[in-house]
Amino acid sequence: MLLEGAVVCDVARRGKRLAIVTGATDARTGDGHPGPSWCLDAHLGMTGQFLFLGPRQRLPAGLAPHCHATWTLSDGRRLVFCDPRRFGGLRAFPSLAALQHGAWGPLGPDALEVTGTELASRAGPSRRAVKAALLDQSVVAGVGNIYADEACFDAGVLPTRPCASMDEGAWERLSAAVRAVLAAAIDAGGSTVRDFARPDGTAGGYQAGHRVYGRGGRACLACGKELQTGVVGQRTTVWCRTCQR
DNA sequence: CACGACCCCTGGATGC
């Protein structure tokens, strides 16, 4: 099987994509002979998850039919990849460099570090909606539907606003909002709306911090006006007509 | 070239 005998020597991430890097010493012999060297690119999609299981621990019943890959580790634990809706995926590359040119090649800068200048130059002066640009992983890597809405609200920018209408200050506020919203969500353990679970199976806590996502028709937490709902970039979008311009 | 529309997939919610 792929990765049999491989030694995991590094784990990397860009945006929503994860890399498991193996190589160097063969775990089966431990004699320093080079073991299989692969780079596994993983994307969780919406419902994918990695789980660690003890030697005799069983998968939760609901996930068992959706287990797509299992690796047995040298300490007896198993690393399991499950994905009920199969929007996620795994792909092997012969080296980290090949992975970076392949699966990661088109990706923009990581969302946790993206600057206003980078957003402005990569989105360009197009008529495309700002939210559609945020969801485009080649503009910035790591922003999904929930955090695009939250970041637009935080920055006071309408998600439907054309990129061409954004000035330097607006891009700066938007990039700062993307970084802040994601940092806060990570601190809270992510957003469990329905499927998402942390690697130990527990739920995240950031759903309680959502200010617009999932709140269409309810009162804006900043001004009290009714939040609007629509479709932008083929995704459900919620915004405040008063607070965002 | 740029960008929008459509499709993949499953389970939970909703409607009858």
Place this chain on the structure above:
DNA sequence: TGCATCCAGGGGTCGT
């Protein structure tokens, strides 16, 4: 109670 239908969304592919 049970069945049919709709909806959620990351991203690949296709069409405009």
